[in-house]
Amino acid sequence: xxxxxxxxxxxxxxxxxxxxxxxxxxxxxxxxxxxxxxxxxxxxxxxxxxxxxxxxxxxxxxxxxxxxxxxxxxxxxxxxxxxxxxxxxxxxxxxxxxxxxxxxxxxxxxxxxxxxxxxxxxxxxxxxxxxxxxxxxxxxxxxxxxxxxxxxxxxxxxxxxxxxxxxxxxxxxxxxx
Amino acid sequence: xxxxxxxxxxxxxxxxxxxxxxxxxxxxxxxxxxxxxxxxxxxxxxxxxxxxxxxxxxxxxxxxxxxxxxxxxxxxxxxxxxxxxxxxxxxxxxxxxxxxxxxxxxxxxxxxxxxxxxxxxxxxxxxxxxxxxxxxxxxxxxxxxxxxxx
Numbered sequence: 114x115x116x117x118x119x120x121x122x123x124x125x126x127x128x129x130x131x132x133x134x135x136x137x138x139x140x141x142x143x144x145x146x147x148x149x150x151x152x153x154x155x156x157x158x159x160x161x162x163x164x165x166x167x168x169x170x171x172x173x174x175x176x177x178x179x180x181x182x183x184x185x186x187x188x189x190x191x192x193x194x195x196x197x198x199x200x201x202x203x204x205x206x207x208x209x210x211x212x213x214x215x216x217x218x219x220x221x222x223x224x225x226x227x228x229x230x231x232x233x234x235x236x237x238x239x240x241x242x243x244x245x246x247x248x249x250x251x252x253x254x255x256x257x258x259x260x261x262x263x264x265x266x267x268x269x270x271x272x273x274x275x276x277x278x279x280x281x282x283x284x285x286x287x288x289x290x
Numbered sequence: 291x292x293x294x295x296x297x298x299x300x301x302x303x304x305x306x307x308x309x310x311x312x313x314x315x316x317x318x319x320x321x322x323x324x325x326x327x328x329x330x331x332x333x334x335x336x337x338x339x340x341x342x343x344x345x346x347x348x349x350x351x352x353x354x355x356x357x358x359x360x361x362x363x364x365x366x367x368x369x370x371x372x373x374x375x376x377x378x379x380x381x382x383x384x385x386x387x388x389x390x391x392x393x394x395x396x397x398x399x400x401x402x403x404x405x406x407x408x409x410x411x412x413x414x415x416x417x418x419x420x421x422x423x424x425x426x427x428x429x430x431x432x433x434x435x436x437x438x439x440x
Binding site for chain 1: 316319320322323328331334335338339342343369370372373374376377378379
């Protein structure tokens with residue numbers, strides 16, 4: 114059963130010590146991107162697609178919460194909806210800021226496990242600290258570059274893979290011969 | 291050195307946009323996102339930028355017609371405008387946006403109006419140059435196409 118925030122993906126077939134870890138666990142990382150800027154949404158979408166992620170881009174914190182809410186409803190009905198693996202959000206947005214969205218996500222029992230990354234054009238230490246303290250995974254200074262996105266996705270994948278290896282222990286499947 | 295004269299011209303055009311400070315490295319970042327499946331990505335983003343930012347320019351224009359100035363509102367609009375400009379690598383436009391915001395913060399009405407005029411000039415100049423560049427690029431094929439493993 115897929116649970117929001119529980120990462121159950123591998124982007125492509127990986128070989129580690131001759132064992133194929135992809136098999137049926139293959140799924141794309143699903144990223145919810147939140148930005149009120151049309152231009153920035155187009156760019157972040159492209160950056161994430163290049164990094165082999167599935168992307169849902171919304172223009173406000175409110176819509177992001179709605180999207181997550183819909184997800185939950187679907188799962189409650191037994192339908193394995195599009196669970197979100199990562200939220201990447203702009204900080205400065207009208208209405209709900211990225212910081213407020215971060216807080217709402219981290220306060221919710223259903224979604225607090227979803228890593229949240231904040232993007233901001235302003236490189237203010239106090240702001241960065243505040244976000245990290247509130248549970249943000251990382252902070253990207255805009256304009257966003259491919260290396261920023263790659264770093265985050267690679268970090269998340271590595272984190273997961275190490276966890277999976279520990280969990281699987283000696284139960285590794287042999288590569289097909 | 292590219293033997294094709296049109297491609298040479300395209301390369302020269304492109305280089306001068308950087309040399310003269312119209313574009314910065316963020317534009318190159320966007321070029322890296324183009325591939326065979328998405329060969330016109332940069333042009334698409336730039337087109338979107340000009341369409342979308344026109345609205346902001348108009349809002350700022352209208353706000354500058356209402357005295358006294360609401361510097362907070364003006365700064366807000368310019369923050370958004372600067373963000374998009376920065377995302378496409380519009381270096382000079384971004385610099386003018388920064389100047390405008392400084393005048394907002396020091397509540398300098400004259401400064402704001404001057405900076406806005408200058409900003410509109412740079413914005414229009416960049417548009418013309420990029421239109422010419424993309425038109426030539428469409429004829430010759432893109433110079434930079436990232437090839438990524440599938």
